[in-house]
Amino acid sequence: xxxxxxxxxxxxxxxxxxxxxxxxxxxxxxxxxxxxxxxxxxxxxxxxxxxxxxxxxxxxxxxxxxxxxxxxxxxxxxxxxxxxxxxxxxxxxxxxxxxxxxxxxxxxxxxxxxxxxxxxxxxxxxxxxxxxxxxxxxxxxxxxxxxxxxxxxxxxxxxxxxxxxxxxxxxxxxxxxxxxxxxxxxxxxxxxxxxxxxxxxxxxxxxxxxxxxxxxxxxxxxxxxxxxxxxxxxxxxxxxxxxxxxxxxxxxxxxxxxxxxxxxxxxxxxxxxxxxxxxxxxxxxxxxxxxxxxxxxxxxxxxxxxxxxxxxxxxxxxxxxxxxxxxxxxxxxxxxxxxxxxxxxxxxxxxxxxxxxxxxxxxxxxxxxxxxxxxxxxxxxxxxxxxx
Numbered sequence: 001x002x003x004x005x006x007x008x009x010x011x012x013x014x015x016x017x018x019x020x021x022x023x024x025x026x027x028x029x030x031x032x033x034x035x036x037x038x039x040x041x042x043x044x045x046x047x048x049x050x051x052x053x054x055x056x057x058x059x060x061x062x063x064x065x066x067x068x069x070x071x072x073x074x075x076x077x078x079x080x081x082x083x084x085x086x087x088x089x090x091x092x093x094x095x096x097x098x099x100x101x102x103x104x105x106x107x108x109x110x111x112x113x114x115x116x117x118x119x120x121x122x123x124x125x126x127x128x129x130x131x132x133x134x135x136x137x138x139x140x141x142x143x144x145x146x147x148x149x150x151x152x153x154x155x156x157x158x159x160x161x162x163x164x165x166x167x168x169x170x171x172x173x174x175x176x177x178x179x180x181x182x183x184x185x186x187x188x189x190x191x192x193x194x195x196x197x198x199x200x201x202x203x204x205x206x207x208x209x210x211x212x213x214x215x216x217x218x219x220x221x222x223x224x225x226x227x228x229x230x231x232x233x234x235x236x237x238x239x240x241x242x243x244x245x246x247x248x249x250x251x252x253x254x255x256x257x258x259x260x261x262x263x264x265x266x267x268x269x270x271x272x273x274x275x276x277x278x279x280x281x282x283x284x285x286x287x288x289x290x291x292x293x294x295x296x297x298x299x300x301x302x303x304x305x306x307x308x309x310x311x312x313x314x315x316x317x318x319x320x321x322x323x324x325x326x327x328x329x330x331x332x333x334x335x336x337x338x339x340x341x342x343x344x345x346x347x348x349x350x351x352x353x354x355x356x357x358x359x360x361x362x363x364x365x366x367x368x369x370x371x372x373x374x375x376x377x378x379x380x381x382x383x384x385x386x387x388x
Contacts, residue, residue, distance in 0.1 A: 049080065057091055072123070084318070135167075164218050190236060190239075206237075253314055254315050266324050323365075359378050360375045
C-alpha cells in the first residue's frame with residue numbers, strides 16, 4: 001500500500017468516525033432515538049416518479065433527454081408531489097474514463113458535477129416537490145452491471161468507507177434543507193451478488209447484521225450534517241424484503257412494485273437471460289405454471305403493510321412495468337398494486353416519467369397515445385395514477 005493510499009484511507013476513516021460520533025450525539029439530544037413509534041405509516045403518502053437524469057455512470061451520456069422545467073411543472077400540475085433521483089456515483093467523481101475506476105478514485109469528487117445535481121434538486125424543491133436522492137450505483141454495488149466495480153460493498157471495508165463518505169458529502173450539501181423537502185435513500189435494491197460485474201449473476205439476501213452495519217455508517221454520516229435528516233433504506237433481496245435489523249436506526253424502508261417480475265419485466269433483457277422465452281403475461285391468471293391474482297399480491301405486501309401499521313415509515317420507491325407487457329395486462333395488474341398500496345397509506349414512485357416505463361414516450365406498441373406538447377402521453381396510465 002503506497003503512502004497516498006494510506007493517507008486517503010486515514011482521511012476517510014477519520015471523517016466517517018467523527019461524523020458517526022456527531023450523528024449519534026445529535027440524534028440522542030433531539031430525542032429521535034427514544035421517540036415512541038406512532039401507529040400507522042409516519043411517512044407522507046408521496047406520489048410521483050423516478051427521474052433518471054443522473055442514473056448513467058457517464059455524465060456525457062446522450063441516451064436520455066434530461067428533465068425539463070416543463071416536466072417538473074406537469075408533474076406538479078397533475079397532482080404529484082415526489083421525485084426520486086437515482087444516481088450513479090461514477091457520474092460525479094473524477095477518474096480516467098479510458099480505463100477502469102480504481103478504489104482511490106471512487107472518492108475524488110467532481111465538484112462541478114455535484115453542483116449540477118444540487119441545482120437540479122433545488123429547482124425541483126422550488127416547484128414544491130419532495131426529492132429523494134438515491135445511490136442507484138454506490139461504490140462497490142449496483143443491481144445492474146455495465147460499469148466495472150473495483151470492489152464489493154458487502155466484502156470490502158474500503159468500499160464501505162467510500163459509501164459512507166459519499167453520503168456524508170451529500171448530507172452536507174443539503175444540511176439546511178428540511179426533511180419535508182429532502183430524504184436520503186441509501187442504496188438501490190441491495191442484495192449479495194455472486195459477481196458484481198455480471199448482469200445475470202445470482203442474487204441472495206444480505207445477512208441482516210451486515211446490512212445494518214453498512215447502513216448505520218451511512219445514517220451516522222448523514223445525520224452528522226443534520227440530526228433531523230430523513231433516511232430511507234431499500235428492502236433486502238433487491239428491494240423485496242423487510243429488514244428487521246434496521247428498525248432501531250430510526251429510518252424508513254422502501255419496497256418495490258415489481259411483483260411478479262413475469263409481468264413487470266416481461267422480455268426485459270437485463271432481467272432475463274433469454275427474453276424471447278418469457279411466458280406471456282396475463283392478470284389475473286397462470287403465468288409459466290404459477291397462478292397470480294390480487295390475493296397473492298396482498299400476501300407479497302403483508303410484511304410491508306405490517307411494518308407500516310407498526311409505526312415505521314414505508315414507501316414504494318419504484319414500481320411500474322416495462323413496455324413489452326401488453327398494456328391491458330399492465331393496467332389490470334397495476335390497478336391491484338396501487339389499490340393495495342393506497343389502502344395501506346403507502347406512497348409510490350413510478351419508474352419513470354419519460355421513457356420505457358413512463359407516462360410519456362414509453363414506446364409501447366399497443367397504446368393509443370394522446371399528443372401532449374409534442375410528447376406521446378399514455379392517458380390511461382396517467383388517469384390510473386391520478387386515482388391513487
